Amino acid sequence: MPRLSLSSRLALLFAACTAVVSLIAGVLFSRASEAHFIELDQQLLDGKLIGLRRALHDIQSSDSQARLADELSRQADLALRITGADGRRWYDSSAQLPEQLPLTAGLSTTSHAGTDYRVLSAPLYPGQPDSPQLTLLLDITHHQHFLQRMQRLIWLTVGLSALATALLGAWAARSGLRPLRRMSEVARGVSAQSLNARLPEEQMPPELAQMAHHFNAMLERLDDSFQRLSAFSADIAHELRTPLSNLLTHTQVTLTRPRPLEDYREALHSNLEELQWMAQLVNDMLYLAKADHGLLMPTREPLDLGQEVDVLLEFFAPLAEDARVTLSREGTASMEGDRNMLRRALSNLLDNALRFTPAEGEVRVRISQQPKVLGLVVENMGEGIAAELLPRLFDRFYRADPARQEGSSEHAGLGLAITQSIIRAHGGQIRCESGDGWTRFSIELPKRV
Incomplete structure (x- = not known):
């Protein structure tokens, strides 16, 4: 089966919710109307019962029948049946009354020959066990017709409201989902040649x-x-x-x-x-x-950064001596990391520092230790780097030196990119600052990889 669109689902959901709410409201209104009619009928029959008891106070008197007829004539849709204590029928005000009627005291409803009645049974003389029984019948056919018409109206309203809500819901959902269609259009237009499209946030x-x-x-x-x-x-x-x-x-x-x-x-x-x-x-x-691709997995071994830096400074000492550059180290710290990877990263920084430090200049390595991280700074004297070039220093094949030589067999511009990858593989970070005649690379490393 084809899947429904989101707009169709929302429209059907709106229609279902509206139908349920309308149906519940209609049923409650129908029940309330029916209860209201029952209450009105109860009040009417109770009032008539009092009048009939008064008219039939002395059922044997000669004028009781006249008073009874007068009382019944005031309510055209009211009928009366009087039965004796033995169940024999004494009197029917109409020949069309049902043969069998409920004799138990209280209000009830019955139907006969297409006519609906509200029935109230009560003794003529309350408190006397051998009292004749009065059964009042009120024609409520017009009430029932009203309730039936209202029920049909309820179903019609439910159907029409569900249909109208489905149509309006489909329109509202389509309008509300327009931003999603816009996102779809932008996504459809994205390609390797067109990656500059953006959504209007x-x-x-x-x-x-x-x-x-x-x-x-x-x-x-x-x-x-x-x-x-x-x-x-x-x-x-x-x-x-x-x-x-x-x-x-x-x-x-x-x-x-x-x-x-x-x-x-x-x-x-x-x-x-x-x-x-x-x-x-x-x-x-x-x-x-x-x-x-996250495939650089540093080993964990105890390292003394002071000793590791001294080994590298000793290696670069001849080159520094030829360039008349002073090498120095301050501080020490212990950590766990990959010796070969960290040596390669520090070698790249020291090699860069020596190449850009003028004669009689200085290259310093400073190590500091904190509770959870340690810091390592490699700084050198020399001409500073423009601020707009600092963010690109760690890009591959990027060299800030304008006198770049194509295909130089010494430096391809990958050293700082490799250094950054090694530091990140150890869970650290590196940044560069340049100013006041010094260029410094600051590294923060966790003590445990």
Whole structure:
């Protein structure tokens, strides 16, 4: 079976609710009207009973029959039957009365020959066990006809109100769901070439405003991710184009004519350097791909950050000495983490710091310890980085140095991206600040991974 649309479901629900409410209201009104008629009939018959008892106070007197006829003539739809204590019928005011009538005291309802009666039975002389029995019959056929017409009107009202509510509900649901159709249109128009469509949040009803906000945020993330992916692909091609061209050109030139063995060996060594750089670039990209998919799983081992930093400073000491840069460390802290991954991250930061620190400058590593986290700062003297460039420092293949060289075999612009991935894999965060002649990378790490 085809599934009902949301508008159809809401319209049917509105119709069902309206029908139920109308039906309940009609039934209650019908019951109230019937009870009201019974109460009026009870009052009328009680009043007539008093008058008839007064008229028949002395049933043996000669004028009692005249008084009885006078009393009955005042109510055209009223009839009377008098029976003796032995059950024999003494008197009927009409020849069309039913043969059998209830003799028990109280009010009841009966029907005969298409006529409905309200019946009240009571003794003529209350308190006397051998008293004759008075049975008053009130024709209530017009009451019953009214109630029947009202019941038909109720069913008609229920049907018409349900139909009207279904139509109005369908219109209201379609109008109310217009923002959802708008969202569907925007979603249908989203493609790799068109990710800039957004929903007007200010025009959405409050119930859908939050959904529209999250939908727009999702499109924003998709757009940003697609732009990054496109830029990443372009950067890969950009980085690999020059070394591949160098390899092809160098190889073609070498093969243009016969050469000595030493020239071939030199050509192979030159090609080997380019191939090693390309292999390292591919490995770095694979490393970042693993980080994007949450596949970097740091090991947990006790580490003394002070000792780890000292090992790295000792490794970079010859390079710092040649560049006339001073290396120093302050503070120490203990944590649990992956030694190799953290060394790689700190090596990238120290290598960047040394490359951009002028002669006679200084590179410092400061370690601080707090109850739950520890901080590590790598800072260097030198020319600052513009504030608008700081958010992009951790982008892949991004280099703030305007003198960027295509296909440089030393630095491909992946170091800071790898560092950020390692810090995040450890549950920490890294940020960069630059000013007052210093550039500092601040890291916060949990003590336990």
